Amino acid sequence: MKYISACLLALCSSVSLASDFKVSGFGTLSAVKTNNADVEFIQNNRLPDGASDDWEFDNDTVLGLQGQYKINDEWSTVLQLLSRRNENNNFDPQIDWAYIKYSPKPNLSFRLGRFISPVFLSSDNRNVNFSNIWVRPPIDIYSQATINNIDGIDVTYRGYIGDFDYKIQAYLGGYTLDFPSGGDIKFHHMAGLVGTLSYDAWTFRLAYMDADHSSRNAEGIIPDPNxxxxxxxxxxxxxxxxxxxxxxxxxxxxxxxxxxxxxxxxxYVKRSHRPFDLANAAVVYDDGKYFAQGEFMYRHSASVLSNAIGAYMTLGMRIGEFSPYVSYSFGKTLKETKYxxxxxxxxxxxxxxxxxxxxxxxxxxxxSEYSFTSNKQNTITAGVRYDFAPNMALKLQVDKFRPLEHDGRGNNGSGLLVDGPLLSTQNRNVYVTTVSFDFIF
Amino acid sequence: MKKLLLLAALSIAVFKSAWADIVVIVNSSNDVVMAKSDVRRIYMGKSGQFPNGKPTKAMNYESNNALRHQFDKGLLNRDPAQIQALWAKLVFTGQGIPPTIAANPQDMINFVKSEPNAIGYINESDVSPEVRVVIKF
Incomplete structure (x- = not known):
């Protein structure tokens, strides 16, 4: 009997050792098409090409694998590899998260390494589509800041007063974001503060990031434009x-x-050490049956990349395993006049x-105002999420993009690549249909 | 007649288990006082500690488990699928580690009685004296 207990103890301790290391993951398999052979949809503006009127599977499709090792109650590490089509047009896995975390108390933690700057409400889980209602976060807002990672440090404090829960996060770091052209955007510094307050079905969030950026060509320099x-x-x-x-x-x-x-x-024009400050306010209501989520953002980029605002509101409800939702969003640049x-x-x-x-x-x-980007567009979205099995969801979403104004160095706005005249001059809407399968494991 | 009685007993048992109260349990050495909102915080990833400041080691059931469904609906006011989506956000953004999964209530009881900072939940009818009940709903 003693031997058996000893065996069981040994087994237990080996199990508990194994339970300190966890592998988990998430993914999306999606098919996207537009209603027009000349208009390609791109999920983010680092993609070299997109989907036109044939179903394409490489826009939102993503696979993430996370290894998490808990060293003890205070120290842990996380490594997350992410495979999604990138600026080089391949699916080579990238290190999306890699940090060591120190939690001296259960409600206080520090991280050092690579993580995601949480500039918007769904920035840091934008690839974990299973955790969001839509097939992807609204383009009109989320493309205003193609910010992915940050290499740096952060601190998070959580607490509550009565029925109000709060969380405060501060971060500091920098990052270089590569583009298909071979050029990049270097964020010399990124410093941010995020405050979240929740009460009952309500969550309120305010975020601000102060950053400084330069847009560089493939040689790493910033040439003078005329x-x-x-x-x-x-x-x-x-x-x-x-x-x-x-x-x-x-x-x-x-x-x-x-x-x-x-x-x-x-x-100013050529984006040499220009600001990239982002202010964001979000509100979420979710009582289990009905939900609403809205965000507003302001970007102060004072450069060829004009200042901009954007907002969306999503409303939806849950009927058993089905969650239908509708959304309205817009994005708009606010050009400054320079003399x-x-x-x-x-x-x-x-x-x-x-x-x-x-x-x-x-x-x-x-x-000349043609030196600055100018975009104005809005989008109406309708979709349904179907939680058909544990940890799996199917989604169908239709977006109607309405490009209203794109001048100067502006392209066709966020999310769309066009072969031909600017969409805004054609006064045409673009319909994008997406079917996606999201899972976690 | 015997068969009928058996059937009646069975149906009462089924009736009882479908309507049984859930109790939230902690280790017998843990004298913490908890409100429903404290339990909600832990199972929705907003807190990793008991009201007395001790770190929690929470345990849950798989999302297709009937007890889990009753707990999520009754206490968290969500479907298990919504709770899974919430935890997916927390796990993959490094904001929390989800409760470990118990295969069955006995597994849960064993964990809670051996781990001083454990928290879990079972049917009231399964309560054993080795664990302490903090909330019943």
């Missing part, structure tokens, strides 16, 4: 570059000599030249 200085009321003007001679100036005088803020404007300042004598000279040519004069010389 800027266009508008000097007449009907949009005529000069191409200007800080190091090159200026058409309206004397021989050997560069534009940088006569336009006093040309360098500032150049840095060139000339030395007084050259301002006078250019004004005199415009007057002499009989063209309409303008008070200030604007940086």
């Amino acid at each position: 800027l266009f200085m508008v000097v007449t009321a009907d949009g005529l003007g000069y191409t200007v570059n800080p190091d090159e001679s200026c058409l309206f100036a004397d021989e050997g005088v560069t534009c940088g000599d006569v336009i006093t803020n040309l360098r500032d404007n150049m840095d 060139f300042e000339l030395t007084p004598e050259y301002k006078a000279a250019v004004d005199a030249g415009v007057e002499a040519s009989g063209l309409l004069q303008t008070d200030r010389f604007q940086v």
Whole structure:
């Protein structure tokens, strides 16, 4: 009997050792198509191509594998590998989460390593589609910040006062995000604060991230683009570059000599150490039967990537295993107007030249608005989630994208790639249909 | 007649188990006082500690288990599928480790009686003196 107990104890301890290491995972198999052969849908703007009017399976399809090792009650580590189509057009697994966590108390934890900057409500679980109602988080908001990971540290504190639960998270770090062109966006620093308060069926969340970013080409540098200085009321003007001679100036005088803020404007346009500040407010109601979720976001990026706002509201209900939902979302850039300042004598000279040519004069010389992205679009979504088996769900979702305005360097807005004229000029809606199978294990 | 009586007894048993109260149990050495909201916090991943500050080691049943269904619906006011979705978010964003899974109530009782910081739940009819009941609903 003693031997048996000893055996059982040994067995128990080996089991408990094994239970400290856990492998789990999640995935989605999805099929997507649009209603138009010329319009491709892309799940995120790092994808080189998307799905047009044939079913494609590589937009939302994703597989994540997580290994979690609990060293003791205070220390644990997590490694999460993620395989989804990336900027290189393959499914090579990437390290999405890799950190060591220290929890001196059950309600206080510190992490060091790679995690996801939780700029929006569903940023950090945006690949775990099983945990969300939609087939993917709303594009109009979530594409405004193609932020994935952050390498850094964070601290989370949880607590409650009466029936109010709260959670505060602060993080600090940086990251370099690669794009299909070979270029990247370098986030020099990212510092954020997230506060969540929940009461009964309600959850409120406020998040702010202060960040600094540069957009670099494949060689890792930020080339100077040509800027266009508008000097007449009907949009005529000069191409200007800080190091090159200026058409309206004397021989050997560069534009940088006569336009006093040309360098500032150049840095503004070309995204050299520009801000990438994100403010986000979210509210969730879920009483088990009815649910509503809304988010608003503001991006201060003050560069060729214009400032922007976006919002959505999702409403739904649960009828047994079925959860139908509808959503409305919009995204919109808020372009800033920038002006060139000339030395007084050259301002006078250019004004005199415009007057002499009989063209309409303008008070200030604007940086051509075509230097900045401009997007405006909205989306109406309807879908249903079917929880047909434990840890598995099937979803069907139809999105009606309405591109309203895309000028200048703007493309066709978030989520869509177009072969041909801009969608907004065609006054056309785009329907995207998605069927997906989500699972966790 | 015997058969009929047996049938009646069986149907009463079925009736009882379908309507039996659930009790939330902790280790007999744990003198914590808990409200329903404290239990909700633990099973919905909002807290990893008892009201007295001790860390919890929670245990649950598989999402297709009848007792789990009754617990999720009755106390958490959610379907097990919704609770699974909630935990999927927490697990894969590093915000929590879900309760370990018990194969059956006896498994749950064994865990709770051997682990000082354990918390679990069983049918009231399965309560043994080796565990302490903190809530009944």
